[in-house]
Amino acid sequence: xxxxxxxxxxxxxxxxxVSFAALIVDNFDTNSLAGxxxxxxxxxxxxxxxxxxxxxxxxxxxxxxxxxxxxVNWNTSPADLAQNWTFTMxxxxxxxxxxxxxxxxxxLEVVDPVGKVTLGFDSLLGTQTGTAHRIIGQxxxxxxxxxxxxxxxxxxxxxxxxxxxxLRMTYDAGTQTLTTDFDPAGGRNNxxxxxxxxxxxxxxxxxxxxxxxxxVQSGQxxxxxxxxxxxxxxxxxxxxxxxxxxxxxxxxxVHRRLR
Numbered sequence: 001x002x003x004x005x006x007x008x009x010x011x012x013x014x015x016x017x018v019s020f021a022a023l024i025v026d027n028f029d030t031n032s033l034a035g036x037x038x039x040x041x042x043x044x045x046x047x048x049x050x051x052x053x054x055x056x057x058x059x060x061x062x063x064x065x066x067x068x069x070x071x072v073n074w075n076t077s078p079a080d081l082a083q084n085w086t087f088t089m090x091x092x093x094x095x096x097x098x099x100x101x102x103x104x105x106x107x108l109e110v111v112d113p114v115g116k117v118t119l120g121f122d123s124l125l126g127t128q129t130g131t132a133h134r135i136i137g138q139x140x141x142x143x144x145x146x147x148x149x150x151x152x153x154x155x156x157x158x159x160x161x162x163x164x165x166x167l168r169m170t171y172d173a174g175t176q177t178l179t180t181d182f183d184p185a186g187g188r189n190n191x192x193x194x195x196x197x198x199x200x201x202x203x204x205x206x207x208x209x210x211x212x213x214x215x216v217q218s219g220q221x222x223x224x225x226x227x228x229x230x231x232x233x234x235x236x237x238x239x240x241x242x243x244x245x246x247x248x249x250x251x252x253x254v255h256r257r258l259r
Contacts, residue, residue, distance in 0.1 A: 026226040028052045036232045039073040046070075048216075050209055056092075056222035059106050059209025068216070071109070071208040076230045081110075081171070081202040087228040088168040089207065090186055091121045094220040095132045095163060098124055102213040105136070106221045108167055110178060110202045115140035117197050119167050119180040120208075123221075133161040135182050140197040147194065149184050155192045158184040164224075166191070169205075176200055188227070205230070 026037055031052050033041070041050050047063040048070035061068040074087070091106050098104070107120025118138040135147040149155040164186035170179045178200045181191040209221055 022229075022231060024226075024228050024230070024232070027055060028057050028223070028225075029055050031055065033057075033072065036075055039075045041070055041072045043068075043070040048209060048211065050207065053218060056219070056224055057207065057226075058218055059211070059216060059221040060218055061209075061211045061214065061216040064213050064215050066212050068211045069208065070210075071206045074205045074207070074226075074228070074230060075232050076205070078203050080231050081205065082173055084171060084173050085228065085230045086168060086170045087205060087226070087230060088166055088188060089226050090164060090166050090188070090224040092164040092186075092222050092224060093121055093123045093133060096123050096214070096220065098214065100124075103211065104214065104216060104221055105210045106223065107136075107208060108169055109206045109208055110169060110200075111204050111206075112140065112201045113203060115142075115197075115200075117169070117178050117180060117195065117200065119169060119182070119194065121165050121167065121182075133163070133165075135161070135165065135184075135194065137180055137194045139195040140178075140200055143195075145194055147182075147192070155184040156190050158190070162186070171200075171202060178202065 031054070033052050043049055046068045047065060048059065048061045048068035050057060050059055050070045050072050052058070059070060087108065089108060093104060093106060096104065102124070104123040105120045107118060109116055109118045116138070117140055120136050122134040122136045123132065124134065137145045147155060149158050149161045151159045161184055166183035166186050166188045168181050168191060171177070176199050178197045180194045182194060183190050184192060207223060
């Protein structure tokens with residue numbers, strides 16, 4: 001048996017020439033993205049970055065340009081993405097006093113050959129919103145959904161979003177359906193449905209951060225825990241490098257800031 005993947009809580013672990021089938025929990029406690037779970041970070045040449053620090057996957061931006069961005073892919077194969085899976089991420093964003101022209105977003109994105117599905121936790125506080133945080137998503141048709149969770153429109157009893165939520169994507173291979181939902185309290189036990197994308201064939205999954213008009217400091221936007229049934233490949237140099245690089249370029253080419 002080859003050595004099992006670091007950072008895993010493995011319900012069962014069996015060796016395969018392609019991947020380990022397991023429940024994986026990544027708490028980022030090694031303070032590094034090194035290892036089989038994650039691919040390289042891409043920032044499109046902007047000031048955005050994703051890096052592990054203090055037990056978190058943190059998004060930072062070194063300048064205040066309009067479109068700072070960074071993404072990192074979960075290092076799994078399209079064949080595994082075509083099976084049943086879930087991917088849950090706890091996200092924390094500080095309450096920031098932002099102007100209408102500023103924003104900070106951290107979330108998940110899955111791409112297929114013709115589209116993408118996005119689920120994110122947004123921080124934008126200005127005269128247009130009046131709220132500190134917002135759940136924001138987009139299905140494969142480009143339809144955008146925004147949820148604030150207010151007393152007038154609560155989310156499973158939650159009347160205001162705090163600084164931490166849980167984001168989840170679930171794929172049903174039998175119906176080729178990708179669903180997104182979120183837990184407004186961040187406990188991973190009170191999910192609210194957001195979108196459903198049918199006839200979707202995922203090719204890659206990314207964690208991304210995006211900001212506009214602000215310098216993002218360490219700890220202001222972070223993923224604390226990832227829980228997924230998606231396996232990662234047995235480390236073999238270059239096995240998926242070419243494919244994942246191509247999918248990352250596709251993501252960066254088609255990505256547009258959600259409004």
